[in-house]
Amino acid sequence: MDFETLRHANLKLLDDAVEDFSLVVRNLSTLAEDAEKGLHRAANRANWAGENSRVTKAFISRTAGEIRDAHTQATSVHGVLKDTAGELRQYHTRLTEALDRALKKNLTVRGTGDGGFTVTMNVHPDRAAAGHTPPSHTPGDVTALRDEIQGILDRATESDASAAKVLRALADQTDHGFGDAAYRDRDTAAEALGAADELAALARKDPEDLSTADFDRLAAGLEKYSADPLFAESFATTLGPRGTLDLWAGVTDPHTGRELRMDRREQFDDLQKHLGLTLATATHSDSAAMTSWKGGMVALVDQPLGRGGGFPLGGQVMSNLMRWGDYDDAFLNRYGDRLMATEKKFTGNGRHGAWQRLGPDATLNHTGTDTGWDPMTGYLKALANNPGAATTFFNDTFLTEEEDHDFTGTKDGKEVRRSLTNFDYLFEERHWPADFDSEHEESIAGRNNLAMALEAATTGHPAGELPTADTPHHTAEQARLMERLVASIGEDPDKRLSEHGHMVDSIGQITSEYLPDINRSFDGPDRTDPDSTSWERAQRMFPIQGQEAVLEPRDVTKLLFAVGQSPDGYAAVEVGQKAYMSQLMEYHLNPGLPDSLVVDDDTEGVVRRIAEKSGEVSGVLALGRQEELAAAGKEKDEEYKNSMDLLKSSISGGLGTAVGVGTSFVATPWVGAVVGGTTTTVTGTVLESVFQDFESTELEDSQDARGELWQTGWENNGNRSGQAARLAAEAHGMVDAGDAETWARESGEQGYYNAQSIVDGRTPGSRTTS
Helix, strand or coil, rough: HHHHHHHCCCCHHHHHHHHHHHHHHHHHHHHHHHHHHHHHHHHCCCCCCCCHHHHHHHHHHHHHHHHHHHHHHHHHHHHHHHHHHHHHHHHHHHHHHHHHHHCCCCCCECCCCCCCEEECCCHHHHCCCCCCCCCCCCHHHHHHHHHHHHHHHHHHHHHHHHHHHHHHHHHHHCCCCCCCCCCHHHHHHHHHEEEEEEEEHHHCHHHHHCCCHHHHHHHHHHHHHHHHHHHHHHHHHHCCHHHHHHHHHHHHCCCCCHHHHHHHHHHHHHHHHHHHHHHHHHCCCCCCCHHHHHHHHHCCCECCCCCCHCCCHHHHHCCCCCCCCCCCHHHHHHHHHHHHHHHHHHHHCCCCCCCCCCCCCCCCCCCCCCCCCHHHHHHHHHHHHHHHHHHHHCCCCCEECCCCCEEEEEEEHHHHHCEEEEHHHHHHHHHCCEEEEECCCCHHHHHHHHHHHHHHHHHHHCEEEECCCCCCEHHHHHHHHHHHHHHHHHHHHHHHHHCCCCHHHHHHHHHHCCCCHHHHHHHHHCCCCCCCCCHHHHHHHHHEEECCCCCHHHHHHHHHHCCCHHHHHHHHHHHHHHHHHHHHHHHHHHCCCCHCCCCCHHHHHHHHHHHHHHHHHHHHHHHHHHHHHHCCCHHHHHHHHHHHHHHHHHHHHHHHCCCCCCCCCCCCCCCCCCCCCCCCHHHHHHHHHHHCCCCCCCCCHHHHHHHHHHHHHHHHHHHHHHHHHHHHHHHCCCCCCCCCCCCHHHHHHHHHHHHHHHHHCCCCCCCCCC
């Protein structure tokens, strides 16, 4: 800060800027509230169809988000300006007071023209007016004044420079739109930037020189600031892509850092996690430095980092830092492209395996699930946290027909090379390397992360979470991937799914969120005959928001049968199906349903059809459960009960707000949708009954017990169907409640019976049906 600049500062201009931004913040606050209530919430309640389902709702959600971000950024800028204006006014006042005191000691301060200043005597005694004796001062007074003024200028400079740095960092976060970095004041943001410089300096140290105290400071700092956008961007870009990889590769190198391995090995997982979270936050910055960082990291995927130019490669190291957080979509997809190109190179276009860890190799992952030597394991976990990137990745091409590979199919009666998507390769063809967890048991992490990534890719929300009102309806890309997933499982359910039981919880959640599509499949409409009314009837009977996944009934049966063999999968789909059936009953028995959406005048037929198809789904699931119990008995049946209990406890707010239970179906404004809001009394009451119905079964005599299990399931299914219809009829008075209950109960029981014939025809050879 120049002496003359501070001395003659017109702080009114800065005060005006503060006031202007204060007004901007207030206006944007009102606008953000209006956008949330008037746009966002209204959009979530609206009955979307066609392109509106895919485009308009998402646009409205993004617009509301941009307004929120604009308010956030304006609030941060206002805080910086307000703090800086207040401090500069204080420094201006202190400078003025110091100059006034100097005059009383016959000292004056003059600018040198280059931003500096000098302290001189104001009036020399020899030139003083007659009879006037100027005040005296000592050399110490001159030095003290000089130091005081320099201190004021230094602090003003620091205040001004800190504000400029923070404001530039805020502006650089996005190349268009607004950033979501929120800071209550300038000092908080400046502190984050200062911490980034300090911790990056630690991270650049040679791992051999990294003491336990350094490690602790680094780990604690990353934990504290991992979600801070300014810190994350500054830390990552200061460290650089190669420096980032060298840090983790060095810490985990078994040949270096003996002190760290001895004293801090148990904390390596904490550093891994918070370093990964920091990098995830950083990738959302659009600053020029971060854009360069992302490009540099992608370029390092296939580059050796080890001693003598050997393993591990950059992708092996970085993938283990990607297991946490939400990485930028575009970065994840560019990274994935490079990683799959590297996979092709090291596997001979998929002809053989790769990434097999040997004893001396470093353990790159310290979570205990696997060693981290296979880069796909960590990358797939990153995709599980990022639905958009996951959908794009799995639909991308891995191998074309023109490339040199061994994957063939039949075309025009001839065996020819076929093209493979990333999904085809990873789900069906890949040679997964053997790996082990921290207990020296065979690791399941690779395929488990694959299943979670598929969950995100097909549902539109991160794996392990339930859909909300903001979860978009299924897109064409998600639906096509679901079609391929179901067809693939249908081709070989044992090899693709049942032999990897740890994947079924995710596949079960996927299945539960495509129940409208599955019910349409079981309804068997003729989509091709222009004279048939079955397709139009099915569309009205089982309305779908977003893009439908067109599924083959035979494949769906095999999917449900396989999912039913997993306690978690069974719970997700069974509860989801009962919730969906309940919603459909209330939807179709509501006299307020517009004529354009009414199936026909045969209300009894509609109720019976809903109950029958629901019974078929539940029946096939039950047969899958019996298949598993035939082999595992009582212990496995307890797992089914535990999975049901866990699902019940996970429902947000209890059964009255069954957020996201089992299905992403949002019917219309006339139905209290499960997703994103409060269930209706109908759905909540039925689900309460479902959980009460479910008890584990004593299986001392497995054959008799399985028969009893089937009988109990048949009765409960009919009762729940009847209950849903009765409650819906009582709520709306469209038909007699007793009649509706009878129709639904009878047809629900019949659907459950139908499941046996369906499974006999579509999944021959099972223990249950042999």
